[in-house]
Amino acid sequence: MTKAAPDTRTVVVEREFAHPPEKLWRALTQPHLIAEWLMANDFVPAAGHRFKLKADWGVVDCQVTTVEPHRTLSYSWAALGLDSVVTWTLTPTAAGTHLRMEQTGFGPDQTRAYQGASYGWPKFFDGLEQTLARLD
Template identity: 70%
Template sequence: MSTTAAETLSVTVEREVAFPPEKVWRALTQPHLIAEWLMKNDFKPVVGHSFSLSAEWGAVDCRVETVEANRALSYTWDGLGLESVVTWTLTPTSTGTRLRMEQVGFRPDQQMAYRGATAGWPRFFDNLEQVLARPD
C-alpha cells in the first residue's frame, strides 16, 4: 500500500524571537552553532550537500534542498526508517524574527518518531534561543 502525502503527519513549531533574521540564519547554518543547539554535524548551506546529524541515540542522514539566505532553509531528515523534510522559514518582524520550523513526512505507523519530534523540536528551539541570546 502506498502512502499519499495527505496521510502523513507533520510537526510545526513557530516562535517569535527577538533577534534579526541574519543572526538566526547564522545559528541555523554554521556547523559549530548547529552543534550547540541541535546535534554534531557537517552541514554546509549549499543545495545538494549531504550531511549527517549525530547524537548519542544515533544519526540522521540529510541533504540540503533549499537555501535562501536569511529567509528559508530546508533539508531532508532521514533516519530510523523516517524519510522527512525539515523546512525553516524566517520572517522579519518589528521586534526580530518569526521563526517557523515544519517537519513533514511522518507516516501513520511512525508514532514513536512523530512523538519524539513533537517533544524534541520545542527543546531544540529552547537551545537555539540560548545560543542566540549570547553576545556575538
C-alpha cells in the same frame, strides 16, 4: 516542493525571537552553532550538500534542498526509518524574527517518531534561544 502524502503528519513549531533574521540564519547554518543547539554535524548551506547530524542515539542522514539566505532553509531528514523534510522559514518582524520549523513526512505507523519530534523540537528551540543569546 513536493506535497506530503495525504496520510502523513507534520510537526510545526513557531516562535518569535528578539533577534534579526541574519543572526538566526547564522545559528541555523554554521556547523559549530548548530552543534550547540541541535547536534554535531558537517553542514554546509549549499543545495545538494549531504550531511549528517550525530546524536548519542544515532545519526540523521540529510541533504540540503533549499537555501534562500535569511529566509528559507530546507533539508531531508532520514533516521530510524523516517524519511522526512525539515523546512525553516524566517520572517522579519518589528521585534526580530518569526521562525517556523516544519517537519513533514511522518507516516501513520510512525507515531513514536512523530511524538518524539513533537516533544524534541520545542526543546531544540530552547537551545537555539540560548545559543542566540550568547552570539554577538
